[in-house]
Amino acid sequence: MHDIRRPRAPLDRIPPDILCAADYETVARAFIDPATLAYIAGGSGDERSLAANRQAFARRGVLPRLLRDVCGGHTRTALLGRPRAHPLLLAPVACQGLVHAHGEVHSARGAEATDTVMVASTLASCPLEEVAAVGGPRWFQLYMQPSREVTADLVRRAERVGFEAIVLTVDAPVQSPGRAARRAGFTLPESAGTANLAGYPAPEGRVLAPTQSRILDGMMxxxxxxxxxxxxxxxxxxxxxxxxxxxxDDARALQRAGVAGLIVSNHGGRALDGVPASLDVLAAVRAAVGPGYPVLLDSGIRAGSDVFTALALGADAVLVGRLQMYALAVAGALGVAHMIRLLREELELCMALAGCATLADITPDLLCEAAPC
Structure with missing residues (x-):
């Protein structure tokens, strides 16, 4: 098994070279084992979808409105009927113990300090009860388990400790470390991501016939x-x-089925490689479900201007994944809180310069084709 110890322990202060939220990605290289970093930063297959997520933001610029009074403006919004201070959420990132000894508990502390919804993963390094004990708004991300009894018990546990919503992930039933991580020698520890599943019986194995597919009849x-x-x-x-x-069409079907909201996501480029960037399909999903129905965007957020772009194309809020892990590795809860604050301030700056006092003022006509670099 590969040694996942980091070259440096998390700091109890913010490094002076962190000037924007995206800086955490660069600084984190000194705090995360190279093979583990390859796993976190990488995508699946040839990493086309991973690259597409960032390219989609780079293709879009902002065409600001002039002479607008933005004094008294704010980033307040509402999600699922609850008021929120800003449209940023911490995405459900599994196995946070890979970068910090207290993993999700420190992410939860950073979220609580900034009034941020944390979406805690089923495949966490810390039990959901410990995450809930931190306080703050929280949702529980669910992977369906082979046993419905186990799945139902996970949901009941989340309900008992005050999680406010369930986020069912459906796009990654089959997943393995990307090629870059495998070439770097990364091996996911057997205990990683099992904190919430400890104590449940192991799923029964199934013998496949010679004519059956290991993937289609086995994994799926x-x-x-x-x-x-x-x-x-x-x-x-x-x-x-x-x-x-x-x-x-999936968005419309889910809306008709009574789902409370949708998260447009390609799993950060870690599921099926070759799917489009989440941002590139956002407007079509929004048009399909109409205004007023909760639609969030995940995958590719690195700056407040990215948040602005997602909101302009129809998102009500965004989820932040890899930046969360980088900030956690660098400075634990303090880093996570600082990263969120930077993203919020970057969003506010973009709003101010674009003539938007509130999130409702961020509309599609503010976007244009970005100037070539």
Whole structure:
């Protein structure tokens, strides 16, 4: 097994060379083992979708309005009927113990300090009860388990400790470390991501016939279906959002099924390689479900201007994944809180210079084709 110890321990201060949120990606290289960094930063396959996520933001610029009074402006919004101070959420990133001994607990502390919704992963390094004990707004990201009894128990545990919503991830039933991580020698420790699943019986193995596919008949036999989604919404009284939406027809079907909201995501380029950037399909998903229905964007956020762009194309809020891990590795909870504050201030700066006092003022006509670099 590969040694995942970091070259440097997390700091108890913010490094002076962190000037913007994206700087955490550069600085984190000194705090994360190279093989582990290759796993976190990498994507699947040839990493086309990983690259597309950033290229989609780079292709778009802002065409500001002039002479607008933005004094008294703010970033306040509402999600699932609850007021929020800003449209930033911490994405459900698994195995945060890879970069910090207290993983998700420190991410939760950073979220709580900044009034940020944290979406805690099923495949966490810390139990969901420990994350909830920190306080602050929180949603629980669910991977359907082979046993419905285990899945239902995970949901009941989340309900008991005050999680406000369930986020069902549907786009990555089969996943493995990308090629870059494998070439770097990364091996996911057996204990990684099992904190929430400890104590449950191991799934029973299944012997495949020689004519059966290891992937289609093996790995995919427990992949969630529409029937599983309907069952889940019967099991819980919490709002259920679906993460991994890229198609307008899927968006309409999920809306009709009673899902509380959608997260447009290509899993950060870590699921099916070659799918489009999340940002590039956002407007079509928004048009499919109409105004007023919760639509969030995940994948590719590195700056406040990216948040602005996503909101202009129809997102109500965005989720931040890799930056969360980089900030956690550099300075724990302090780093996570600082990263969120930087993103919020970058968004406010973009709003001010574009003539937008509130998030409602951020509309598609503010975007243009970006000037070539």
């Amino acid at each position: 036999r427990e992949a969630p279906t529409a029937a599983d989604l309907a069952w889940l919404m019967d099991v819980t009284g919490l709002p259920v959002l679906v993460k991994g939406v890229l198609r307008a």
